[in-house]
Amino acid sequence: xxxxxxASRHIDQHMPLLVVGSPMCTxxxxxxxLQAHDEAWHERLRHATEHMKFAVKAYxxxxxxxxxxxxxxxxSASSWQLPAMxxxxxxxGVIVVTxxxxxxxxxxxxxxxxxxxxxxxxxxxxxx
Numbered sequence: 173x174x175x176x177x178x179a180s181r182h183i184d185q186h187m188p189l190l191v192v193g194s195p196m197c198t199x200x201x202x203x204x205x206l207q208a209h210d211e212a213w214h215e216r217l218r219h220a221t222e223h224m225k226f227a228v229k230a231y232x233x234x235x236x237x238x239x240x241x242x243x244x245x246x247x248s249a250s251s252w253q254l255p256a257m258x259x260x261x262x263x264x265g266v267i268v269v270t271x272x273x274x275x276x277x278x279x280x281x282x283x284x285x286x287x288x289x290x291x292x293x294x295x296x297x298x299x300x
Contacts, residue, residue, distance in 0.1 A: 176226045190240045193227040200249035228256040240300040247293035268297045
């Protein structure tokens with residue numbers, strides 16, 4: 173898409189020290205595994221996968237040029253099974269840290285409208 177092309181040009185021109193990515197995780201959510209998969213669903217998944225490949229390409233460029241990247245996605249997301257992501261996390265110098273935001277005080281509403289700790293394990297691959 174034109175947005176991805178613009179982002180690539182920006183990275184090439186400005187050579188940021190750090191690129192942070194947190195692509196939409198909707199199509200990679202565990203809830204997606206429970207739904208019927210019609211043609212529209214497959215098209216949304218194709219777009220989400222292409223976006224993830226773009227993010228990984230940007231991370232690889234950063235890594236190869238001695239700069240840094242940080243990616244964020246839920247630990248249960250199916251995006252971790254994509255070949256592009258699997259090969260990225262296997263690259264020398266790349267580590268994956270898994271944290272649970274509740275350990276840092278993140279909260280959500282409970283079923284009664286009160287506050288509860290947000291238990292949503294999240295993975296962060298990075299080369300920094």
